[in-house]
Amino acid sequence: MAPRAATRLEEAGQLLRVLAAPIRLAVIEQLADGPRCVHELVESLGASQSLVSQHLRVLRAARLVTSERRGREIAYALTDNQVAHIVRDAIIHTSGR
Amino acid sequence: MAPRAATRLEEAGQLLRVLAAPIRLAVIEQLADGPRCVHELVESLGASQSLVSQHLRVLRAARLVTSERRGREIAYALTDNQVAHIVRDAIIHTSGR
DNA sequence: TGAACACATGCACATTTGTTAATGTGTTCG
DNA sequence: CGAACACATTAACAAATGTGCATGTGTTCA
Numbered sequence: 001m002a003p004r005a006a007t008r009l010e011e012a013g014q015l016l017r018v019l020a021a022p023i024r025l026a027v028i029e030q031l032a033d034g035p036r037c038v039h040e041l042v043e044s045l046g047a048s049q050s051l052v053s054q055h056l057r058v059l060r061a062a063r064l065v066t067s068e069r070r071g072r073e074i075a076y077a078l079t080d081n082q083v084a085h086i087v088r089d090a091i092i093h094t095s096g097r
Numbered sequence: 098m099a100p101r102a103a104t105r106l107e108e109a110g111q112l113l114r115v116l117a118a119p120i121r122l123a124v125i126e127q128l129a130d131g132p133r134c135v136h137e138l139v140e141s142l143g144a145s146q147s148l149v150s151q152h153l154r155v156l157r158a159a160r161l162v163t164s165e166r167r168g169r170e171i172a173y174a175l176t177d178n179q180v181a182h183i184v185r186d187a188i189i190h191t192s193g194r
Numbered sequence: 195t196g197a198a199c200a201c202a203t204g205c206a207c208a209t210t211t212g213t214t215a216a217t218g219t220g221t222t223c224g
Numbered sequence: 225c226g227a228a229c230a231c232a233t234t235a236a237c238a239a240a241t242g243t244g245c246a247t248g249t250g251t252t253c254a
Contacts, residue, residue, distance in 0.1 A: 009119040009126075011191040012184070017117035021212080022106040025113075029106075038231060051213065053232055072221040072230050086186050087109070093179050094108040118242080135201060148243065150202055169200050169251040196254090203248070210241070218233070224226090 018062040023047060024055050025087055027076075031065065032084040037073040115159040120144060121152050122184055124173075128162065129181040134170040 019025065026045055030036050038056065042049050056076060059065045064083050065076050078084060116122065123142055127133050135153065139146050153173060156162045161180050162173050175181060 006119070008188060008192055009122045012122055012188040013117055013119040015187050015191050016113050016122075017211095020110055020114035020117045022103070022110040023212095025106045025110055039229095048214080049231070050215080050233090054213080057232080069221090074231065082186070082190050086183060086190065089179070089183050089186065090109040090112050091105060093183065094112050095105055114241095120242095136199095145244075146201070147203090147245080151243080154202080166250090171201065197252105198254105199250105199252075201248100201250085203246100205246085206244090208241105208243085210239100212239080213237090215236090216234085218231100220229105220231085222227105222229080224228100 015062065015064075018058055018064060019083070019087060019090070021055065021058075023051070024059060025091075027052075027055060027059065028064070028078065028084060028087050031076060031078045032081070032087075035068075035075045035077040037070070037075050039073070041076070112159065112161075115155055115161060116180070116184060116187070118152065118155075120148070121156060122188075124149075124152060124156065125161070125175065125181060125184050128173060128175045129178070129184075132165075132172045132174040134167070134172050136170070138173070 019028075023045065027041060030041060030044060036044075038049065038052060041056075042052050045052065056065065056067075059076075060067060064079055066079055068075050068077070116125070120142065124138060127138060127141060133141075135146065135149060138153075139149050142149065153162065153164075156173075157164060161176055163176055165172050165174070
């Protein structure tokens with residue numbers, strides 16, 4: 001069942017808006033190599049725990065990542081790798097000049 | 098010469114932010130089929146002339162489109178088709194579920 | 195030259211978004 | 225139970241963004 005054209009572009013726009021933040025791109029890059037828990041992301045990104053959680057919340061709301069509790073940590077993973085592909089294309093486009 | 102990682106993600110984020118608006122996605126979809134002048138876009142998109150110009154300004158500033166005067170019209174075209182490819186992937190990702 | 199057309203720009207305003215600081219929830223371990 | 229760890233959430237604020245209205249610039253044609 002195909003949605004209306006307007007809705008289709010709105011949904012695609014929302015996806016891109018979720019991706020349109022450097023720190024979230026960095027998170028996705030990390031998760032492309034496998035699941036990570038929050039404090040690992042905090043370390044590698046050099047951002048505050050609160051900030052990382054805020055952005056993970058956005059990614060989670062958009063269903064781009066899934067979370068799974070492991071002991072007292074929570075592991076995040078990419079829902080699908082097509083998103084990582086879009087991110088890679090965007091990076092290639094800007095770096096290739 | 099590869100830019101710093103932070104800069105790389107910032108630039109990719111900026112590209113995605115420019116794409117993250119339904120009306121700009123619609124413009125890019127139109128231009129993927131060939132050059133269009135502004136009043137053609139205004140008609141097909143059903144938006145005001147001012148609004149379309151504002152968004153074309155954003156696309157132009159990001160070097161995603163080029164403009165060329167033809168008589169009293171101004172024709173817009175995609176700078177490269179890789180951007181159209183990214184847009185298509187984003188639409189496919191959201192529609193495919 | 196003047197009028198009509200095609201488009202851009204400046205301004206003002208509401209909405210959204212990113213960030214920080216503080217606090218809350220859930221878990222492990224002594 | 226209580227303390228320490230891992231993470232989420234709330235509130236508050238600055239900054240960026242989208243939109244409409246009005247006006248400006250460039251072009252064609254009579």
